[in-house]
Amino acid sequence: MSFESSAHTKAVALTKLNVEMTTAAGSGHPTSGASLAHIVTVLMYNHMRHDPGHPGNKGADRLILSEGHAVPIVYAACADLGVVAKYGDDYRSTTRDDVMQLREMDSPIDGHPNPEEGFPFFDAATGSLGQGLSVAAGIAEAARLDNIDKRVFCIIGDGESREGQIWEAVDFIADRKLAAVCPIFNCNKYAQSDAVSPCQTPEATEAKLKAVGYEVRVVDGHNPTEIQNALNDHTANQTGEGKPFAIVAKTIKGWGADVMQQGNLHGHPMKANVLEQCLVELDATAKSLDASWADGDLNIPAVTNALPEAPEPANAPSFSDAMKAAGKGDVLAAGKMATRKAYGVALNALGHANPSVVALDADVQGSTFASDFAKDEALTDRFIECRIAEQNMVSAAAGLGQGGKVPFASTFGRFFVRAYDQIEMAMNTGANFKLVGSHAGISLGADGPSQMALPDIAFFRSFAKVNNQAGNPTIYLLQPADAYAAYGLVMAMADYEGPCYMRTHRPDVEFIYDDATPFNLGGHEVLTEGRDLLIVTAGYMVHEVNKALDDLEAAGIDATLVDLYSIPFDEDAVLDLAQQNNGMVLSVEDNYGAGLGGAVADILAEDGGGFNLKQMHVRRIPKSGKSADDLLAYTGLTSDDIVQNALKLMEVASA
């Protein structure tokens, strides 16, 4: 059995390096890595079609390490295989010395997998558990759309599989017949605190998978032949039927050395004084397994694919033309339309113009108007119904982005709150994805606060002032005020390579823009120029402020109204506007605090020019009410409240 003895040799060698690098780092998870020694060996040396010299070739098979903390064992293999990564400004083969720099500030050998730090072998930043299988599914969706035969392996910890998102992904893969995905459950029996639950045993995991129709192989995760056979079965299973397939591997945490199995040493590197003993024990294990290396026993299959170049998108029509083409000329003429409906029109037009665009929705396409894309015969193959599982949808969208697509994922803005962890990890990944959250703010009315996005501006704004590795804002946060703006911003999002979040509203609102108005990430629009008071607002509230302008004028206040539809925005321009209005500023928004008004407060307070800013936002938990107006009254945000607040602000100033 020379395959076996060579595989054991490599498994021991990788385990040793995995131990050494974590001891050198003074932190990390060598026992988790050891449990994966054989799985990683068989995958990376004998099964995955990958090219160590070109790890960024996304036509190659991919490995998503969902249990990201186990990464040192993969780094060990990468050092041995010379997988290329970015060191300083250059890409070159990884060496043993490189991985001994694990977790150093100036090293791409990060504590958890992170492609954006210069390690393109990985497609996903992981470390917050339970997300990798969804990303793998998204990558497989992209490959299928490109008609390339790419397999996506995903290693999931048994303790990790307690995360509900894993089971959202399991269902998703079954629904979508994504046989190219090969989930591998690493059942090493221990989590951090304790043994895993009886609900996370290999037997329970197998039964859960079979409950939704998976073909399952349960293997000894330290038997190279069993692993290889199961992986071959996965390949053989990839027929047209798309039957889902998974491997459940029984493994040993701290495999190969007794000293790694004393108690549950999760996340504890070997102390320097036991390192030598650990390495000696690993050598003894190798000997007991008759391990010996022979070149040619293990062979990395060649990569046969390259990801196709994304086709050049055509120009999308103007909003007016798109509306007419959609048979909505009457709505256009009537001059009133909800931004969520405009999203549907935009998504459809964009889908026709750009073959890379993929749409996802979480069972609310009729509310978000993703249905305009889903129900178009020419586009429906690029629509993915994710059902009621927002976390999986977001991570799958990140996977689609990493597979070269331009994914637009929609649900109620409120329900994206559930996926904020996944969104943050997708941003860390450097993925290109667009989120569109509908029914934002209080204007939703009747359904109550469980359906209203209220802290979303604060959350996304927190990231907007943080640069990603490309030097861009980590995300753009967009709030269109009318259908033209929603349409224009969808096109702007598609043109930009990076994360965006756009919020849309439920009620129909009047048009305030036209086809000639440009909408840019980072942009804003001055709707009325005055000299007494700057009012900054966005989205639905632009209309409520508009209603207040006449009364303000009657009260002798000549107001400037700015639609600040993007965060971040042009800070100097907003400062200038504030100065032109004697430093008097009122902000108005339909959500909780730390939002748009907060963004303005930041720049005014930094400038120090003696500004007065009154922030109007939702200051009590809302409830159901029949109409948007009911809710505006309940939260003190009607046009009359705006007038009163403006008057009070001006009085204070003149007092």
Next chain:
Amino acid sequence: MSFESSAHTKAVALTKLNVEMTTAAGSGHPTSGASLAHIVTVLMYNHMRHDPGHPGNKGADRLILSEGHAVPIVYAACADLGVVAKYGDDYRSTTRDDVMQLREMDSPIDGHPNPEEGFPFFDAATGSLGQGLSVAAGIAEAARLDNIDKRVFCIIGDGESREGQIWEAVDFIADRKLAAVCPIFNCNKYAQSDAVSPCQTPEATEAKLKAVGYEVRVVDGHNPTEIQNALNDHTANQTGEGKPFAIVAKTIKGWGADVMQQGNLHGHPMKANVLEQCLVELDATAKSLDASWADGDLNIPAVTNALPEAPEPANAPSFSDAMKAAGKGDVLAAGKMATRKAYGVALNALGHANPSVVALDADVQGSTFASDFAKDEALTDRFIECRIAEQNMVSAAAGLGQGGKVPFASTFGRFFVRAYDQIEMAMNTGANFKLVGSHAGISLGADGPSQMALPDIAFFRSFAKVNNQAGNPTIYLLQPADAYAAYGLVMAMADYEGPCYMRTHRPDVEFIYDDATPFNLGGHEVLTEGRDLLIVTAGYMVHEVNKALDDLEAAGIDATLVDLYSIPFDEDAVLDLAQQNNGMVLSVEDNYGAGLGGAVADILAEDGGGFNLKQMHVRRIPKSGKSADDLLAYTGLTSDDIVQNALKLMEVASA
């Protein structure tokens, strides 16, 4: 079968009212309600031990409607039974007229279940799907601790059961042997957009439940006898073994009227012009079922329990005394300790002082130091290991709070991001719960950004300026700078009835306070009084700023250092401090934007007194580094950076 014919009579009557009230409201989900007509009838008229006159008696059996949108059918039963709710300022029996006010602004008959709006029959605000079963589990945990026989029924939609959190709760109930919980899966075959997935059929659901050892009854959800028998089996199953039990009900969406089954009418009330036809069809259905009501056929069992009064907590010892009692006198003497470690000491001392305190953790007790509670023999019965499933943990904590306990749930601050939806719903619920997020900010160092809480201040700050129904801040956000502060704030959180989030840090830090320092929600501490520059900071960064003070003094800057450990805080006091320092303010924090500095910017910009605020916060996505200092340098937040920023700020001001 007079039980059957009476049950059918009631089911039809409730369905009719459910249809009428949604038509009157112009929105809502009558077809979902109709699918639950018999289940709600049997539960509320013949099985649950509840008292319509005292729905707030938490000793009664409870109903959690996880698929909150189906609530009109429950409101219909409440109107019929005269369940007490709050109308205006008074509590009185609900009438038919009351529920016809569904979704009105001044009505407690909210669009989704919401106890805080005056409807105490419900324990949980629901509507964001997938959360109810976890809350039910938390309520059952509380009842078990109180040794009362209370059953908790939870109705879950089939489409809803795609949410991973449902399966986290399913596992949790199995692990914890919570046989008092009775999950009822309402398999009506349709979600909003389409038929449910093959992964959400009754058969797949049954198989998933059996995979983790559930006893399952599959019933016709419109057969009263089958429902009653299954519920009786649940009761009979409640032996000491705690074997988990569930009901899978096959139901019909829009049961009882063809006009409700034309296509998938999810979330569409009957239009006024078909309402009459719908009611006629429902009457015909009643006739075809030989429905007739006879008093005495259905009987609500009496409530035998009342929730025991929470015992009066004893006074907790001082931090010094608690440290000595914990055998940590040497650490106390050494004068250095991480705030996460102090959390462990505090949680233990609090647990001994207050029998209502329950601790939860998500498989990281050794990192958060919840282990100090978990591993104490006197407390371990009140520790709940939630494993790697943060969403379930948070919702279960809300359930414990609703069951009269004082739950403290801990994990890495980063992993609470995954449960922000659940946290928001728990706040809407009005639950009393405390979250403690460890390893916050960049000082974590080696593990990288997947483990660092970075947007948490922005998110929680968004809620802190929003009042809940009790008129309090929706949440208090706390950042202790040393072990004394962490200890004191744990005690302050326990004394307060309402949600709190405290973040702790990984590294050991020097003591700056003592036993005499009071720590209050809303408080702050002036550490150094100067007159040139106000520096506001919190948590770990207090120490970094402290290091900068000498250099600042050498540069001629007499700085005031404020530990702003609470948000919200005393705004007037901070404004005064800013004024005493000539309006010059520097904020320093170890997280992303829109945080503490943003909170200060808000008040400075509102005051308009010509302040200058420079905000220092993390402005790039961090990566792994060996130490906290490495990360501070990487993100420009070292004490030297603080000095440079202060100098620049003062120069600008004097220029």
